[in-house]
Amino acid sequence: xxxxxxxxxxxxxxxxxxxxxxxxxxxxxxxxxxxxxxxxxxxxxxxxxxxxxxxxxxxxxxxxxxxxxxxxxxxxxxxxxxxxxxxxxxxxxxxxxxxxxxxxxxxxxxxxxxxxxxxxxxxxxxxxxxxxxxxxxxxxxxxxxxxxxxxxxxxxxxxxxxxxxxxxxxxxxxxxxxxxxxxxxxxxxxxxxxxxxxxxxxxxxxxxxxxxxxxxxxxxxxxxxxxxxxxxxxxxxxxxxxxxxxxxxxxxxxxxxxxxxxxxxxxxxxxxxxxxxxxxxx
Amino acid sequence: xxxxxxxxxxxxxxxxxxxxxxxxxxxxxxxxxxxxxxxxxxxxxxxxxxxxxxxxxxxxxxxxxxxxxxxxxxxxxxxxxxxxxxxxxxxxxxxxxxxxxxxxxxxxxxxxxxxxxxxxxxxxxxxxxxxxxxxxxxxxxxxxxxxxxxxxxxxxxxxxxxxxxxxxxxxxxxxxxxxxxxxxxxxxxxxxxxxxxxxxxxxxxxxxxxxxxxxxxxxxxxxxxxxxxxxxxxxxxxxxxxxxxxxxxxxxxxxxxxxxxxxxxxxxxxxxxxxxxxxxxxxxxxxxxxxxxxxxxxxxxxxxxxxxxxxxxxxxxxxxxxxxxxxxxxxxxxxxxxxxxxxxxxxxxxxxxxxxxxxxxxxxxxxxxxxxxxxxxxxxxxxxxxxxxxxxxxxxxxxxxxxxxxxxxxxxxxxxxxxxxxxxxxxxxxxxxxxxxxxxxxxxxxxxxxxxxxxxxxxxxxxxxxxxxxxxxxxxxxxxxxxxxxxxxxxxxxxxx
Numbered sequence: 095x096x097x098x099x100x101x102x103x104x105x106x107x108x109x110x111x112x113x114x115x116x117x118x119x120x121x122x123x124x125x126x127x128x129x130x131x132x133x134x135x136x137x138x139x140x141x142x143x144x145x146x147x148x149x150x151x152x153x154x155x156x157x158x159x160x161x162x163x164x165x166x167x168x169x170x171x172x173x174x175x176x177x178x179x180x181x182x183x184x185x186x187x188x189x190x191x192x193x194x195x196x197x198x199x200x201x202x203x204x205x206x207x208x209x210x211x212x213x214x215x216x217x218x219x220x221x222x223x224x225x226x227x228x229x230x231x232x233x234x235x236x237x238x239x240x241x242x243x244x245x246x247x248x249x250x251x252x253x254x255x256x257x258x259x260x261x262x263x264x265x266x267x268x269x270x271x272x273x274x275x276x277x278x279x280x281x282x283x284x285x286x287x288x289x290x291x292x293x294x295x296x297x298x299x300x301x302x303x304x305x306x307x308x309x310x311x312x313x314x315x316x317x318x319x320x321x322x323x324x325x326x327x328x329x330x331x332x333x334x335x336x337x338x339x340x341x342x343x344x345x346x347x348x349x350x351x352x353x354x355x356x357x358x359x360x361x362x363x364x365x366x367x368x369x370x371x372x373x374x375x376x
Numbered sequence: 377x378x379x380x381x382x383x384x385x386x387x388x389x390x391x392x393x394x395x396x397x398x399x400x401x402x403x404x405x406x407x408x409x410x411x412x413x414x415x416x417x418x419x420x421x422x423x424x425x426x427x428x429x430x431x432x433x434x435x436x437x438x439x440x441x442x443x444x445x446x447x448x449x450x451x452x453x454x455x456x457x458x459x460x461x462x463x464x465x466x467x468x469x470x471x472x473x474x475x476x477x478x479x480x481x482x483x484x485x486x487x488x489x490x491x492x493x494x495x496x497x498x499x500x501x502x503x504x505x506x507x508x509x510x511x512x513x514x515x516x517x518x519x520x521x522x523x524x525x526x527x528x529x530x531x532x533x534x535x536x537x538x539x540x541x542x543x544x545x546x547x548x549x550x551x552x553x554x555x556x557x558x559x560x561x562x563x564x565x566x567x568x569x570x571x572x573x574x575x576x577x578x579x580x581x582x583x584x585x586x587x588x589x590x591x592x593x594x595x596x597x598x599x600x601x602x603x604x605x606x607x608x609x610x611x612x613x614x615x616x617x618x619x620x621x622x623x624x625x626x627x628x629x630x631x632x633x634x635x636x637x638x639x640x641x642x643x644x645x646x647x648x649x650x651x652x653x654x655x656x657x658x659x660x661x662x663x664x665x666x667x668x669x670x671x672x673x674x675x676x677x678x679x680x681x682x683x684x685x686x687x688x689x690x691x692x693x694x695x696x697x698x699x700x701x702x703x704x705x706x707x708x709x710x711x712x713x714x715x716x717x718x719x720x721x722x723x724x725x726x727x728x729x730x731x732x733x734x735x736x737x738x739x740x741x742x743x744x745x746x747x748x749x750x751x752x753x754x755x756x757x758x759x760x761x762x763x764x765x766x767x768x769x770x771x772x773x774x775x776x777x778x779x780x781x782x783x784x785x786x787x788x789x790x791x792x793x794x795x796x797x798x799x800x801x802x803x804x805x806x807x808x809x810x811x812x813x814x815x816x817x818x819x820x821x822x823x824x825x826x827x828x829x830x831x832x833x834x835x836x837x838x839x840x841x842x843x844x845x846x847x848x849x850x851x852x853x854x855x856x857x858x859x860x861x862x863x864x865x866x867x868x869x870x871x872x873x
Contacts, residue, residue, distance in 0.1 A: 136746035138671075138678035142624070161624070162679075162739055162746075317731060322738055322759055323745065336604050340624060 108365035111358035118355055122174040129168035130156070133325045137163035142341045158343040161333065166343060169325035170351050176326045177355065180241055180310040181303040187245025189299050192252020197283050199253065200260025211257070214250045222247065226309060230318040237320050240313060244306045251298055259291040293370040300363035304356045311352050327352050411594040412858055414617045414867060415606045417732045418762040419574050419599040422557040425494075425541035426501045429766055430733070431644070431783055432619070434539065435867040436597050439579055441541035441562035444472060444491065445534050449863035452786055454534050458486060458542055458563070459522075467529040467820060468512070474520040478586045480544035481567045488516035493545045495524065508793055508817075509536050531820045535787040565590045565870040574599055588872030595869065601732040610635055610853045617858060617867065620735050621851040623681035629853040638862055639683065642850040643692045643784025645791070646684070646734065648727065648744060648777045648843035651801045656725075657776060658805070660839045661717035666777075667703040667840050669710035669751040675743050676846055679736055684846035689833040690795075692847070695788035695826060697833045702844065710751040722752030728778040729757060730765040735851070741779045744843070772800045781848060784864075788829040789816055795841055804841035 121128055140163040144151045151158060157166040199210040217225070226243055233239045263269060264287070272286050313319040314328030322329060327348040334344030420433040428437045444459040459472040478486035492514045499511050510527040517523060524533070547561045560568050565587065566579035576598040581590040598615070600606045603622045609615040611632050621629050621637065629637045648666075656662045676684045688700040714722065725748065729741035738759055745755035760768065768774050785791050794802035796813050809832060816828045852862050860869050 134746070136743055138674050138743060141678055162742060317759060317761075322757055323742055336602065336622070337624065339604060339628060 105365065107361050111361040111365075114354055114358040115362065118174050118351075118358075119178065121171050122178045125172045125175050129165075129171040131165040131168045133164060133168040133172040134323060135164060139163065142337070144341070145343050148343075157347050158341075160330070160344055161337060161341075164325075166330075166347055169330060170327070170347050172325040173327040173330060173348060173351065174355075176237065176320060176324065177307045177310060177352075180237070180244065181307045183241045184244035184248060184306040185299050185303050187241070188248030188302070189252050189295060191246065192249035193256050193288075193295060195249060196253040196256025197260055197287070200257035201264060201279065201283055201287070203261075207257070210253065214253055217247065217250050222309070223312060226313055227316065227318060230313060235313075235318050235321065237324070240310055240319055244309055248302060248306070251302065252295060255294055255298060256291060259294065260287055263287045263290055297363060297367045297370060300359060300366055304359040304363070307352070307359075308356055408591050408859070409616065409857055410592065411596065412592050412616045412869060413596045413598060413614065414619070414869075415598050415600045415609060415615045416619045417599070417601050417603070417606075420577075421763055421766060423560040423568070423571060423577075424553070424557045425543055425560060425562065426498045427557070428539070428541070429770075430762075431642075431781075431866055434783075436577055436579075437541055438564070438866070438868055439566040439595060439870065440560050440564045440568055441543075442478070442486075442564050443540055443542060444474075444537045447538060447786070447865055449865045449868050450861075452864060454538075458491075459537075462534070465523070468526050470524045470526075470533050471517075472522045472524070474522060475586065476520055478563055479584055480547070480561055480563045481582055482544060482547055482561050484544040484546055486542065486544075486563055487519045488522045489519075490545045491522050491542060492516055493549065494540060494543045497543065497548065498540055508796070508798065509533065510817075529818045529820050531822070531825060532787050532789045535785055535790045538785070565872075566595055585872075587870070590869075591871050591873050592869060607632075607853065610855070613855075616855045617862070618853040619850070619867070621853050622735055623679070623683045623851065626681070626683075626851065629851075632853070634856045635853055636856065638850075638852040638854055640850045640852065640862055640864060641685065642848045642866075643786065643864065644781040644848040644850075645687060645690055645692070645784070646779070646781045646845040646848055647687070647690070648741075648845065649774065649780050649794075649802050650777050650842050651775045652805060652841065653803065655776060656717070656719055656723045659717045661713045662719065663840045663843075664703075665710040665713035665717070665751065666748065666753070666843050668706045668713065669753070670744050670747045670843060671705040672702070672845055673705065675740060679739060679743060680846070683735075683849045683851060685849065687844045687846050688837075690782075690836055690842070690844065691788050691791050691829065691833060692784050692786050694786065695791075695829045697830045700833060700837060703837075703840075707747075707751050714751060714753075720752075722754055724754045724756070725776045727755050727757050727776075728765070728768075728774055729759050730762045730779065731759045733762045733765070734779070734781055735848070737779055740845075744779075769799060769801070774801045777843065788825065788832075792816075792829075792832065802841070806835065806839050806841070809835055809839075 140159050141161055143155050143159040145158045146153050146156045155165050155167065157170065160166055160169070195210055199207040225247055229243045230239060233243070269282060269286055272282050310319060310326065311328030311331065314326040315332040317332065319328055320326045330348035331345050334348065337344045416432040416435070418430065418432055420436060421427065421429065425437065425441055428434050442458045444457060445454050446457040447453065448455050458475045458478060460475050461473045463471045465471050474488055474491060475486070480486060495511070495514050509530055512525045512527045515523040515525065542563060544561055548556060558571060565582055565585045567582045569578040569580050571577045576596055579595040581593045583589045600609065603620060603625065606615065606618040607621065607625055607628050610618050610629065626637055629635060650657050650663060652658050652663065672686060676682065676686060686702050688702045689696055714720065727741050727745050729738050731738050741757050745757050748755040782791070782794060792813070795804035795809065797803045812828055812832050812835070816825060819825050819828060854862065860871060
């Protein structure tokens, strides 16, 4: 009975998180329709207007304006686009790369396995944020570069997991059977092993979306992300930090947006893990 | 703007009285701190005396080194430093009598040989203004008499010497470039102790300084890029002087007990430099259009909160032509000019901004970009760390427009030298200017020079080589017990016992 209650409450949180995520996705997709103003529109005479409910605020700018008079609500709405684009595309790149390399390493073993896993070890031993900074410093800032950096460096988590799974499936009877029937290695990997390991991949992918959103925010915060005019939650936060003491609304709203999305994704990821993990099923 | 000038006049008046008022304070009532901590937004690139390129760098250099002549920090008159007197022998020959009894921090004596070495070493550097001196040779008549001979007459010889930091001959002759960049030895009031890059530089009083050992025994120059952190440190007492208070946070500094806000007109000429040896910026009409398109007054009013003076000419007094009018804000006129120049649909431009070097640098460049977009120019903002930015400038890699403040020299020729090609990306491709410049370089008579400089200023408005913005007003937060005034040349804290 207690266990049931616990799962229920967890499901409630997951449900709420799904609603939040859905809401942010809608925001990202229809930003141009939802945002009340042009997020790039600079109007110096309207700078640092507080949110509507604070004295001095106007209903024209619900969440106030930033140091260049841009509408914060519109920028937060457009910021969702950057975050979600970065989160999803980096995950697609790193999961494809990781799954491929992990499968090759696990299935063929021997030399190629050793080389790939040592590569993964080296990368894991390196603090990821320093790696990002180094690569961004060489490539230069920009949205595409962020996606590439996060995408390419993110393969390790998938690679190691997939390798382990493949090793355990490699010797299973159904794989043996397929091999005996003359299936090629490629066919065995894609048609027989892969369908069995999708669940953990989906879980890792979900949680790393949150990680990537945070990484983009951190890089933009450090000034290595998107150009300063592009509304990104991280760069809004960085700019707002200068104004923390005189205009709290500058850092608070992008900060809240980051927190909500990352929290929601993590809760959903948690719930997915419970749901997909056969050992936790009663 | 007028009130600004009034404020600055009051500040100047106060500043010029301060050194005298100090004389009336008995040492018992003044508590002079043993150590003064100064926070600036950027670190220097090198401590090699011929490589100081930024205002914050010169602030530090002035405490470590002496020069032959210097500007009085209050009156801005050129006065003697290690040259006690000077004389123009003929149009090409300057003779300097040097101060006797001056020693460098490492014990080497200062003499004509050291001065000769310094001038020759600076002259060998490709980026330094010295190359415009057209130096022929330096002669030492005796230990304390120096002759500088130029290939062409140089009326503004003395201003070239203002940033020429004198070096001990033996040390700089025998030391590797790497060590020179990190271990400076000068003859100034403070000796170098340590430099932790991007963190701090520590200087200690030099007891044998020729003007007398300094009262404050230790100076610590710390790098704190974040303006709000600088203010917080002033509040907690960790800092005594902070540079570049953002105009938005003036109130915060004024509310700190035991601290005051100082507004000092800096003479820094803020502008968007333009590279016009390529692309649409080659066209005069385009450069005029850009000057019409940007609402500079609005940026001064809202972003700088009035703490800047609109620039009508690139020069500072005394050669500033007071009758010039800045470009009015007229986006329609800008569009017309762009269409006339053959760009009715605009074009792409990259705007480069250093980050953290100047008050509201990135925000300013974004505001400028937004104004340019309104007239159809597709302006993209790129932001660089100061050290990266300055490296790009020295390597001639800035393009198409970039935000930069040019330091004040209060002398027309030196203030124009970028446009004559001191840094190639600023070069102004205008034949009339080139003729006037050549004339200026060889004219010795001050009235004639003024006339030429007025002509150049007219030309500067007619065929603008840059987007002229404003002359800065430096905002400092200063603790009350630091009774030294921050002066017009920057931060200079020396006071003898």
